[in-house]
Amino acid sequence: MSSTGPGSRAFRERLLAREPMIGTFMKVPATQNTEILGLEGFDFVVLDEEHAPWTRGTLDSALLAARAYGTAGIVRIARPDANSILSVLDDGAAGIMVPHVDTAQKAREVVSWARYLGGTRGSGASRGGEYGTRGADNYRLSDAAATVICMIEDRRALDEIDEIAAVDGLDAIFLGRADLALSLRNTVGPVPSIEDAVERIVAAANRAGKPVSAVVQSMQSDEARWLRGLGITAMMVASDIGLLRQAARNALHAFNTLMKPSE
Structure with a gap:
């Protein structure tokens, strides 16, 4: 596939339009994995600062790599x-x-921190603002491009899910199903199943007109088909480490099959 994809400038527009897009989490703090996925045609990558050893410097380099290879670079802060x-x-x-x-309230704070106009984002002439070349249009163009995705992964969030989804400026919801399942498990008293909770979140997002994203380990799984049936179009598959493990496992299986003695 071409490496000259629409990249970051069109990501928010495509997400809101619910175009089918594929991405993955990036756990390795380097540029090469992002470059390869861009070359292969992935629409976006999520640099996982929360669960991997990213720094300001490695994030900066990987975001530049994403831009160079036509994939949108998102950061899970x-x-x-x-x-x-x-x-x-x-x-x-x-x-x-x-x-x-x-x-x-937390969703409103996040939106405010990410927006110039009507928000509280500090002004700076850096890569995100094309190094000051946008002039008077910088605030408007930056706000139009910056995508705000909030993860729903706590039992408490279910109590306010309609209010969260309806927050103006929140672009999309990501289903943090692993932590949500753990939160439900740790809750005292009756709770919905993880499947019911997911469907409740998606229904709230639909009422608010907001797209939903989720991650699966395989696009060929029943899980992926279930989520697609719920209307999810921004789908993530595993992570760079997970994809490496899958490829290594397949290569090892092929090797063992090839080397198996003939009967």
Whole structure:
């Protein structure tokens, strides 16, 4: 596939239009994996600062690699605060994925930190603003491109899911199903199943007109087909490490089959 994809500038537009897009989590703090996935035609990657050893410097390099190879670079930030959001957007991230958004107030704060107009994002002439070349249009163009995705992964979030989904400026919801299942398991008293909780979240997003994203380990799984049936179009598959493991496992199986003695 071509390496000259639409990249970060069109990601938010395509997400909101519910175009089918494929992405993955990036756990290895380097540029090469992002470059390869861009070359192969992945629409986006999520640099996982929350669960992997990314730094400001490695994030900056990988976001540049994403831009160079036509894939949108999103950052799952480690700390849901104004400085973290500012730094990755200044470095040229196409958007942010914010973990553990469990109230509408938190969602409103995240949106404010990511927006110039009507928000509280600090002004800077960096890669995210094309190094000052946009002039008076910078605030409007930056706000139009910066994607805000909130992760729903706590039992508490279910109590406010309609209010969270309806927050103006929140672009999409990501289903944090692993942590949500753990949160439900740790809750005292009756709780919905993870399947019921997911369907409840998706229904709230649909009512608010917001797209939903999720990750699966295989696009050929029943899980993927179930999520697709719920209307999810921004689908992620595993991670760079997970894809490496899958490829290694397949290669090992092929090797063992090839080397098996003839009977």
